[in-house]
Amino acid sequence: xxxxxxxxxxxxLAVLLIAAPIIPGVAxxxxxxxxxxxxxxxxxxxxxxxxxxxxxxxxxxxxxxIFQLAPVVLLATTIVAAALVPLDGRxxxxxxxxxxxxxxxxxxxxxxxxxxxxxxxxxxxxxxxASREVTFASLAEPGLFVAFATLGxxxxxxxxxxxxxxxxxxxxxxxxxxxxxxxxxxSVxxxxxxECSRVPVDDPSTHLELTMVHxxxxxDHSGPDLAMILYAGALKLGLFSAILMNVxxxxxxxxxxxxxxxxxAALVASFVGMGVSIGVVESIVARLRQPKVPLYLAGxxxxxxxxxxxxxx
Amino acid sequence: MTSFAxxxxxxxxLSDFAVLATSRLSACIRAIAFQGILLGALPLLxxxxxxxxxxxxxxxxxxxxxxVLPWFLRWAIREAAVRRxxxxxIGYMASVILGAAALAIxxxxxxxxxxxxxxxxxxxxxxxxxxxxxxxVLITRSKAVTQVVGYLMLENGxxxxxxxxxxxxxxxxxxxxxxxxxxxxxxxxxxxxxINREFDSISAAxxxxxxx
Numbered sequence: 001x002x003x004x005x006x007x008x009x010x011x012x013l014a015v016l017l018i019a020a021p022i023i024p025g026v027a028x029x030x031x032x033x034x035x036x037x038x039x040x041x042x043x044x045x046x047x048x049x050x051x052x053x054x055x056x057x058x059x060x061x062x063x064x065x066i067f068q069l070a071p072v073v074l075l076a077t078t079i080v081a082a083a084l085v086p087l088d089g090r091x092x093x094x095x096x097x098x099x100x101x102x103x104x105x106x107x108x109x110x111x112x113x114x115x116x117x118x119x120x121x122x123x124x125x126x127x128x129x130a131s132r133e134v135t136f137a138s139l140a141e142p143g144l145f146v147a148f149a150t151l152g153x154x155x156x157x158x159x160x161x162x163x164x165x166x167x168x169x170x171x172x173x174x175x176x177x178x179x180x181x182x183x184x185x186x187s188v189x190x191x192x193x194x195e196c197s198r199v200p201v202d203d204p205s206t207h208l209e210l211t212m213v214h215x216x217x218x219x220d221h222s223g224p225d226l227a228m229i230l231y232a233g234a235l236k237l238g239l240f241s242a243i244l245m246n247v248x249x250x251x252x253x254x255x256x257x258x259x260x261x262x263x264x265a266a267l268v269a270s271f272v273g274m275g276v277s278i279g280v281v282e283s284i285v286a287r288l289r290q291p292k293v294p295l296y297l298a299g300x301x302x303x304x305x306x307x308x309x310x311x312x313x
Numbered sequence: 314m315t316s317f318a319x320x321x322x323x324x325x326x327l328s329d330f331a332v333l334a335t336s337r338l339s340a341c342i343r344a345i346a347f348q349g350i351l352l353g354a355l356p357l358l359x360x361x362x363x364x365x366x367x368x369x370x371x372x373x374x375x376x377x378x379x380x381v382l383p384w385f386l387r388w389a390i391r392e393a394a395v396r397r398x399x400x401x402x403i404g405y406m407a408s409v410i411l412g413a414a415a416l417a418i419x420x421x422x423x424x425x426x427x428x429x430x431x432x433x434x435x436x437x438x439x440x441x442x443x444x445x446x447x448x449x450v451l452i453t454r455s456k457a458v459t460q461v462v463g464y465l466m467l468e469n470g471x472x473x474x475x476x477x478x479x480x481x482x483x484x485x486x487x488x489x490x491x492x493x494x495x496x497x498x499x500x501x502x503x504x505x506x507x508i509n510r511e512f513d514s515i516s517a518a519x520x521x522x523x524x525x
Contacts, residue, residue: 179323298409299334305413306326309420313438 008260012087015264017079020238021045021231023275024204030279045234052227060220062122070117071221071228077110078232078239086165087242088263089249095161100148103160104141107195110232111137118217125209129216132290136201136213139294140194143301147184147191150308151247154181164246181251183307185244189277190300192240194293196233199282201293211287241274242267318358321351322439325473326416329446332462333408336399341462342386348469349378359433359476370487374472377491382465382498389502390458393509400516402453411453415445428477436477444470455516457505461498468494 025042032039041047059067084103086092092099115130151163154177194201197214206212212219218229245266288296328351331344353375356367401408423438447466454460475487 179319183323295334295405295409298406299330302330302409302413302416306323306416309417313420313424 006091006093008088008263009086009091009093011260012264012267013082013093015267016082016087016235016238016242019268019271020234021049023234023237023241023271023278026272026275027198027278027282028205030276031283034279034283045230049227049231052222052230053224055223057223057225060121063117063120063220066120067117067220068225070113070120071225071232073113074110075228075232075235077106077113078235081106081110082235082239084160085239085242086161086246087267088260089242089246089266090165090263091161092165095159097157097159099159099161100152100163101145104144104148107236108137108141114217114229117221121220123220125216126219129213129219132213133197133202133217136194136293136297139297140191140300143187143191143297143304144195146301146308147187147304150180150184150304150311153308153311154250164243164250177311178251178253180307180310181247183303183310185247185251187300187304187307188240188244188247190303191297192237192244193278193281194297194300196237196240198278200285200288200296203282203287206287237274237278238271241270244274245270318355318433319435321355321358322433322435325351325439325469326442329443329466330409330412332450332466333412333446334405336405338390338399338456338458339387341399341459342383342390345386345462345465345469346379346383348466349380349382350375352378352469352472355473355476359436373488373491377495378465378469381495385498385502386458386461389461389505393458393506399459400455402455408449408453411449412442412446415449416442419445436473440470440473440477442470443467443473457501457508457516461501461505464501465494465498 022042022045025040025044025046028044029039029042057068081103083093084095084099084106086095096102111134115134118126118130148158148160148163152158155162157163193199197204202213202215203211204215207215209216214233218226221229249266325348328344328348332341335341335344353371356371356374357363360367403411419438419441423434423441426437428437444467447463447468447470450463450466451460452463454463472490475490
């Protein structure tokens, strides 16, 4: 990695850390426009984070240190995961063979910490939310691995930098892997909606106890803790939009950006694109009944599997 | 044109999976109608020298598979007052997994077949997977209407397989096959209607009961 490249990588990480909270904002703005409502401004999450950061934390007397540790672990693991993804579409800050597994594992660790915190409260409602969230995530993960495996086979290298960076773009364009890259992109989008707790798997705007999944898990968190959880959620959306952007760029057969500024602009554009697509999905699709979610996730995984079969053929 | 043909073939596979995963009869019929349109377009996309024979084949396929048959199935549902759910014998999840297995087998087998490839090499595996998923639908669904849908998918797969050879297959044979299917589905629809009138249900499992 040359110095200028690593400079762009760090700039991309900084852009992610600063700009990711616009994604939920763009999503809710899109939803508001499409459903003819006034809606909240795009920077709503920044305002929420600022407000929460200034508040005190209310802790239940039943909770232990696990409860306070969880938001920190969640935020830290999400930032580590961000360092593994080539956000600028060329190289990530940390790269090694098989870091795709580390990426999924690190995100899983964050979710594990959060579900432990939910169980730590001793509330049966939070335990139920944690159980649902972990169930859906464990069903989404195999599909994500199949998608990564497809990218790995295309790039002949099992590190995210090669899968999403230069190699995939080069091989994908010349090797006729375009259709399977499109399948992977569709699959990653479908699964990321589950990973990031959005419609049709979960609804971030619902506050009905019976149907909440992710929201119920973080019900007892308040103040800066809740701010960290919300911020980590936005970062995760940003990570998936960067992955999707890279897969789509590889599928279009265009070369990679030679110029760092274009890569950063593409990253920001992918945030807006992700926000708009989530908003559109949430406006036109109703949330699935809970027994239907595994079928949705299996469908998403089947798309990735189709992509894998196409490249292995 | 090959890339458009490949896109159409991907959509055929996706519509196969849509039939497997959906729980509504009308959505099943929509998926099979969409598949019919794709099948109508495919001969034109695969064979670059467009002749009168090809155009008639394409238009005939599209009209029958995407227009007449879906309309007829909808009529059968309405007349027989079928409850609009598919009622599979195995779960939708298991159906999708079976479909994924069929996909893998089809692509593995297609490479081993000593066939002359016309147009795109995706044609044979997609034909095989459509036949296999049609078979899965035929076996695992209890309603007569969905069994007709499975039969149609099976026939669509055979049609796709025929496309690899259609430069040499005479026109009359193609038309004959289309007519066969049309008549077959027509008879099935009428049978469905009568089964429903006799048994107050179109579940195929009840056909084993004797009835006066």
